[in-house]
C-alpha cells in the first residue's frame with residue numbers, strides 16, 4: 001500500500017494556529033497577554049528521525065526555535081512554547097488508518113491537538129511566565145541546550161532513569177491540570193474533530209500510574225465548578241481528597257516496587 005504524502009506546509013501552518021487556539025481557549029487566563037509558540041519537531045531537529053517523544057516543553061524552547069519563529073515573522077519576545085513531533089504523529093496516524101478507509105489527515109490533526117493540550121498542561125504547571133535573559137546569554141545557552149536537546153529527542157530507548165523522570169514529570173499537579181484542560185476542550189469548536197480521548201492525552205499507565213479514568217472519577221465535579229479560574233489558581237488550591245488519596249496510593253505502590 002502506498003504511504004500517503006505528508007501534510008502540506010499550508011496544512012501545517014493551519015495546524016499550528018489551531019493548536020495555539022485550542023490551548024488558549026482552554027487556559028485563557030494563563031496564556032493571556034503572552035505569546036504561545038507552537039514549534040514543530042522538524043524545526044528543532046531537521047530531518048532526523050525522532051521517535052522517543054511526541055512533544056515537549058522546555059523553558060528555553062522559545063529561544064531554540066526563535067530562528068524559525070522569526071522567519072515566519074511571528075517572534076514577539078520570549079514566551080511559553082510547546083513542541084509537537086509532527087513527523088511521529090503523521091507516522092502514527094498512517095499506521096492507525098492503514099487498515100481502514102479513514103482519511104489520515106483528520107487523525108493526524110487530532111493527535112497533534114492532543115499533544116498540544118498535553119504540553120499546555122506542563123506549561124500551566126511550570127508557570128507560563130518566562131524569565132528574561134540577555135540575547136548574548138540566550139545564544140550561548142541555546143547552542144549548548146540545543147545539542148543536549150537533540151540528543152534527548154533522538155534517544156530511541158528510554159532508560160529506567162528516564163522512565164522515572166517521566167513519571168515525576170507527570171505528577172498530581174499535571175494530572176489535575178490535564179483533567180481541567182480536557183474538560184474545557186470538550187466545550188471548544190475543536191471537539192467534534194478531536195473526539196479527544198482522555199487516555200490518549202494522558203496515558204498515565206505509561207508512567208505506571210492508575211488509568212486516567214480513575215483520576216477523572218476521583219476529581220469529581222471540580223473541573224465544572226472551577227471553569228472560570230486559571231489553571232495556576234486551581235493548582236494553588238487543595239485538590240479533592242479522593243484525588244489525592246488515589247495519587248498517594250499509586251506513588252506508594254510504585255515506591256514499593258523500586
Ligand SMILES: [Zn+2]
Pocket residue numbers: 118122169170
Ligand atoms: Zn508530558
